[in-house]
Amino acid sequence: VQLVESGGGMVQPGGSLRLSCAASGFTFSTYYMNWVRQAPGKGPEWVSVISSVGDSTYYADSVKGRFTISRDNAKNTLYLQMNSLKAEDTALYYCARVPLGRRWRETVAYVPPKAYWGQGTQVTVSS
Numbered sequence: 001v002q003l004v005e006s007g008g009g010m011v012q013p014g015g016s017l018r019l020s021c022a023a024s025g026f027t028f029s030t031y032y033m034n035w036v037r038q039a040p041g042k043g044p045e046w047v048s049v050i051s052s053v054g055d056s057t058y059y060a061d062s063v064k065g066r067f068t069i070s071r072d073n074a075k076n077t078l079y080l081q082m083n084s085l086k087a088e089d090t091a092l093y094y095c096a097r098v099p100l101g102r103r104w105r106e107t108v109a110y111v112p113p114k115a116y117w118g119q120g121t122q123v124t125v126s127s
Contacts, residue, residue, distance in 0.1 A: 003118030021095030037091035
């Protein structure tokens, strides 16, 4: 099982970035998928979740209206479009799969165990 994030970088406040997560080693299309972030010195923060076919999503209040999660099951890839970035969005961003068996309504604010995460990509928002 492998999750490889990319697309992070440094951007000015108000800017945009698009993160990608390439999945392999498991049947991507059968899993709900998350984005989780962790700022320096803080615990992990759930950002968003998307259903296995991509027709339903949830967002943390802190990113709602600015971030958009999506997926392409044909390419085994998860995305996070981040607009209107703020300094407080600075963090390591991880994609993570939700363990099978968890009900959809139980995925809101759910942070999977670290074994289900990728290696992360750094996003820094600074002027």
